[in-house]
Amino acid sequence: MSNSSIDDVEKDVGTKEFDVDEPHLTEQQEDLREAAEAPFTSHVDPISRESAGHGAPLAQVASEKLSVHNIKSVPNGGLRAWLQVLGSFFLFWNTWGIVNTFGIYQTYYETGILASSSASDISWIGSVQAFLLMLVGTVTGPIYDAGYVHHLLIGGSILSVFGQMMLSLCTKYWQVFLAQAVCMGIGAGCLFVPAVAMLSTYFSTKMATATGLAAAGSSLGGVVYPIVFYKLQPTIGFAWATRVLGFMMLVTLALSNSVMRVRVLPAGKRKFLDLTAFTEAPYVLFISGGCLAFMGLYAPFFYVQSYAIETKIANPDLAFYFLSIINAASTFGRIIPGYVGDKIGPLNMIIPCSLLTAVLCFCLISSRSVATVIVDIAFYGLFSGTLVSLPPTIFVHLTKNRAVIGTRMGMGFAIFSLGLLVGTPICGAILNATGSYTYVWIFSGVLTMAGTSLIAASRVAKGGFSLLKKV
Structure with missing residues (x-):
């Protein structure tokens, strides 16, 4: 055979090789192929390049750097992984737990050192705190990816x-x-970003369970801190009661700093924005629904104590415990739905819980006795906990490229933060204008229900109308 014929055959084979269409893979098949990848990033050994010559193939070797894309290498358990859950638990304790504590400050400020300020003005303090908690994540996310995790924790x-x-x-x-x-x-x-992002590198199949256990820290922090403040403030004063909380924060945060360790980071620098996310209907619908839901979510956390006292449903000593009841019930609302969410899908779990949260907010309108208020807020805390614990897991499920999970999570929480920023101050303005808590509960319930509708639309866009599909 002539050289030209051989060249033609090789050219033809090469053409056929590249003309073959890659078969379409289902999402489950994509996950299996991704899991089959080597747990380390691969590269061409430069020594092999020099010694191989022009005709020999170049050998790929595994580097010592773990690949963030590889699901197979995720531990999903073990002492070190569960220590990250413990560290994240106390990070949630001192982030969302502090936000959940603001209701006790709201009640104290209205009759204490900020008595000359309106309820709406006071609620801006708590709403801005929650707003910055989420918004700062858009800046600290890329800092986390750059490897400055412990700088974020210490700072x-x-x-x-x-x-x-x-x-x-x-x-x-x-x-x-x-x-x-x-x-x-x-x-x-x-x-907040290390608390969530670090867990996603240690867990995949148990992600919702791990996040739920960690997020329970925000509920328990919201139980302990108000009780400590309320019991100490009359005896040692506002200043020292506040310092005691500060010392508790110091000890628990020191524990988080001592146990949390980075397992793997993305290979490249992360962008502040991933604009392609806004072309995906499930993502856009979910963040829009989350923004509306968070706008209405915290009204009972901020105002249920004042509501019980001003309407004479309960005396101040008993009404004080209402905030602790919400947060205590919310502990189970973060752990149990997380576990169930791993089985049936996080979007399938969050929708009914969010809907019941809205219904229970409407029920506060007709709650006129201590018993009915306690039952209502206990269930409110139980079901509302999913709106805090499940979104990080949902962002993971809505993101095919694991390298941009942090970016999309930061973007989503930034949108959520807008709802947190304006929700409770609007409730305060409604209260100042009408003098009735009925309109506060209506405002909160309507927004939470509207948010639930958009989250349900996100679930349909992602998984279709089949109720049996895990999404």
């Missing part, structure tokens, strides 16, 4: 404890705003 811990200690010295509104809203809000934002 966030210092800011949170410093803000709490400075709060003990405050006597004016602007001072309280700077210490509690700005300083502690930024500190919490630095801590």
